[in-house]
Amino acid sequence: xxxxxxxxxxxxxxxxxxxxxxxIAFCIYKIKRDGVDEKRIPIAGLVAAGIFAAQMLNWPIPxxxxxxxxxxxxxxxxxxxxxxxxxxxxxxxIQALVFGDGGITALGTNLFSMAIVDVFVAYYLxxxxxxxxxKIASFIAxxxxxxxxxxxxxxxxxxxxxxxxxxxxxxPIMGIWHGVLGIIEGLITVAIVSYIEKNRGDILYxxxxxxxVGKGGRK
Amino acid sequence: MNFKDFILExxxxxxxxFVAILLSPLFALAADAVGYSEPLEKSAEHLGAEETPxxxxxxxxxxxxxxxxxxxxxxxGLVGSLVxxxxxxxxxxxxxxxxx
Numbered sequence: 001x002x003x004x005x006x007x008x009x010x011x012x013x014x015x016x017x018x019x020x021x022x023x024i025a026f027c028i029y030k031i032k033r034d035g036v037d038e039k040r041i042p043i044a045g046l047v048a049a050g051i052f053a054a055q056m057l058n059w060p061i062p063x064x065x066x067x068x069x070x071x072x073x074x075x076x077x078x079x080x081x082x083x084x085x086x087x088x089x090x091x092x093x094i095q096a097l098v099f100g101d102g103g104i105t106a107l108g109t110n111l112f113s114m115a116i117v118d119v120f121v122a123y124y125l126x127x128x129x130x131x132x133x134x135k136i137a138s139f140i141a142x143x144x145x146x147x148x149x150x151x152x153x154x155x156x157x158x159x160x161x162x163x164x165x166x167x168x169x170x171x172p173i174m175g176i177w178h179g180v181l182g183i184i185e186g187l188i189t190v191a192i193v194s195y196i197e198k199n200r201g202d203i204l205y206x207x208x209x210x211x212x213v214g215k216g217g218r219k
Numbered sequence: 220m221n222f223k224d225f226i227l228e229x230x231x232x233x234x235x236x237f238v239a240i241l242l243s244p245l246f247a248l249a250a251d252a253v254g255y256s257e258p259l260e261k262s263a264e265h266l267g268a269e270e271t272p273x274x275x276x277x278x279x280x281x282x283x284x285x286x287x288x289x290x291x292x293x294x295x296g297l298v299g300s301l302v303x304x305x306x307x308x309x310x311x312x313x314x315x316x317x318x319x
Contacts, residue, residue, distance in 0.1 A: 006271030032316030045308030053239035060249035100276025162268040177258035
């Protein structure tokens with residue numbers, strides 16, 4: 001899902017840079033306003049590092065189309081949408097700057113797919129569905145988060161001249177393939193979230209939010 | 220929090236991350252063996268789009284220039300995870316806002 005340099009028209013790349021910058025600025029504003037508990041700072045670092053490491057594990061699917069874990073849903077469910085977006089932003093930016101994975105011109109677009117669409121779609125799906133069943137909620141969050149992230153990637157390249165403006169080709173290819181591969185993302189998301197829920201339920205964003213009911217008394 | 224407390228308090232998470240890094244060379248070899256190709260590359264191939272790399276990175280393609288690929292992958296994974304941990308920790312600390 002990491003777009004390299006040369007795939008995007010410059011105006012598309014710039015529009016995505018601007019959109020991404022606006023959303024990241026909004027996330028920083030929300031984080032500053034709500035505050036981050038001192039104990040959650042190392043957890044934020046560990047979630048980002050864990051997602052970086054997990055993204056290195058390419059799923060070797062013989063003879064066909066492959067992918068790797070993206071992790072937007074995991075970041076969203078553990079850290080919440082705003083800090084989750086910042087965690088994914090760190091991962092994707094380091095991948096581009098240190099490892100040449102994803103182009104520099106495409107960074108705004110790649111962040112929009114993986115740190116914004118994936119994270120926010122996953123967060124709100126989880127939030128709504130977890131009232132019924134947290135396992136099904138994490139699966140759908142992981143699955144549809146990356147599917148929609150991939151569709152955004154398909155839109156961005158499909159609107160570009162290198163891809164012959166073939167958005168009607170790129171969106172189905174990205175959407176269908178990542179929709180199928182996303183099932184694996186969903187399953188990994190369920191495994192991670194269930195494990196944390198069972199052993200360290202206190203670090204999940206949903207449980208830190210519940211505690212905030214008595215916000216005034218926490219100073 | 221000092222460094223030792225951090226390691227002790229989060230040893231389980233650190234261990235999981237380390238195991239993933241340790242496994243990454245195996246996954247890289249397996250991906251090579253099956254001809255790893257993502258849907259975006261498939262679309263590019265289908266429409267004849269070509270990338271024009273502008274910048275390769277310090278550790279291009281998760282490898283260390285001049286090092287054998289499995290060891291290079293391992294080092295790249297270790298460096299990448301550590302840099303991500305430090306940057307995200309630092310950024311969160313910077314923007315944490317009003318505290319309790």
